[in-house]
Amino acid sequence: MAETVHSTDTTPDTRVGAQLAAQRRRRWRDRAIGFGAVMLLIAVWEVAGHMTPDIFLSPFHRTLIALYSLTVDGTLIRATQNSLIVLFAGLAASVVVGVVIGLLMGRYERAAWVLEPYVNGLYAAPTIAFLPLVTLWLGLYTAPKIAIVVLIAVFPILKNTYAGVATVDQDYLEPAASMRASEFQIFTKVILPAILPFVMAGLRLSVGRAVVGVVVGEFFTRQSGLGGLIVQYAGSFRTAEMFVPILVLVVIGAVLTSLVGYMQRRLAPWKESERDPGI
């Protein structure tokens, strides 16, 4: 970063311009390669779909047609809404639970001693094993689905927050102590802003896991949403339709992940510049 700034005011504009243009070209080339890879998959899918029975794989264009008709008759919209409600509620709860527990564990050694066995145990355990219990306690509708999402998605946020608090520099705490910040002020004005990039990095990992949680919940409690559609179409061997909710889930996961990545860069621009010289 610093290097770039220096060269801007010491070298002629044309050379800087050429550098920027070259960088832009490289970025477009990388994107084109990624796009090409997706196109290739779709082409293979289309061809393979023609060569195999429809039950196993139907051509891509039929999935596109199904996408259109399911959108028009409202099925897909309703299912997506249901899934997104569970996804967002679960992610929101994961952020709250993960940040609070992570903060406690990072700041107070005793809290860490008490909570660590539970956190590590739950993290290591196969979450699906808890599903019958969650159903027993919370029923079959939205609540158990959100609970499953939290159980799966909370850990990256929690662990990142914990690690973040533990690494909050003495360099941040000492000036605050010198200026007589209260414990509450240290939390709100030093630790929280300092760990925000860590929380966002955790959230980015959590998004993908949360999508898994949504589908698991929709498969095994009362079937609903996009997961429910997958089970329903798979059960009736409507393979072309079955791929529609899968594609929507992929898009939701990918879009949300890059959205969080974008927010991450916007909220902590200083992290970018700290990382820059190293790479």
Add this chain to the structure above:
Amino acid sequence: MTPETAATTEVPKLRVENIRKTFFRVERDRVTAVEALGGVSFTVRSGEFVSVIGPSGCGKSTLLRIIDGLVAADEGGVFVDGKKLTGPGHDRAVVFQYFGLYPWRTVQKNVEFGLELQGVPVAERRERARRNIALVGLSGFENHYPHELSGGMKQRVGFARALTMDPDIILMDEPFSAVDEQTRELLQEQLLDVWEKMGKTVVFITHSIDEAVFLADRVIVMGARPGRIVETVAVDLPRPRTSAHRASPRLLEIRTHAWETLRRGIIEAKAGLEGVG
């Protein structure tokens, strides 16, 4: 070290009395004790500029933190205006070696931080911060973030923050050691300029003899193992000082004397260490 003769009737602004501090390092079942400060005493008059130099490991940074109240002494006391201190307070502010700025806050917000913690109304703290940002020559950079500034500029922000707290005593912990040589000289001159205007009491920790002598009214020379005062050297150069004084024969004379004192401290510490080992 004998305490300075308290012939003057005025109560010193800052009095450090027989400070002792030992750190323990525990490695498995072995405990090593490191005596960081072995009884340090000195006083600073109101408005005086005192530098503290010493080899690394002489406990000068620990001493500064004890004066600020960030670290508790094992023995002894720190007195401001004759009152014994119990912790950090608004009568003292620190300028840290590592700047101590918050990367998520703009220059303006960093400088306001201390006042924000005290609950000073927004309009007032904005005004006070702006005044001190101007004083250190950073007007126009209020909305920049620290990562957009050079090391010298960052330390000016740190200094402006300390000034904004309006303390009686400013404690500076090797504030210019992380900036390049030319910038350092400019910062030193700017510091003196501001100090002349504001009349604050300054305790300035450094490992540079030149810096210590050029800035201070008195230079406290410390030795290591345990950290202690070897000698206090008076700097009888006229004020205000400018870069012209850097090459004056008197300054070089004082510098040579301070350097010999420092050397003596280091040699004694080495001899002591070999005696133990």
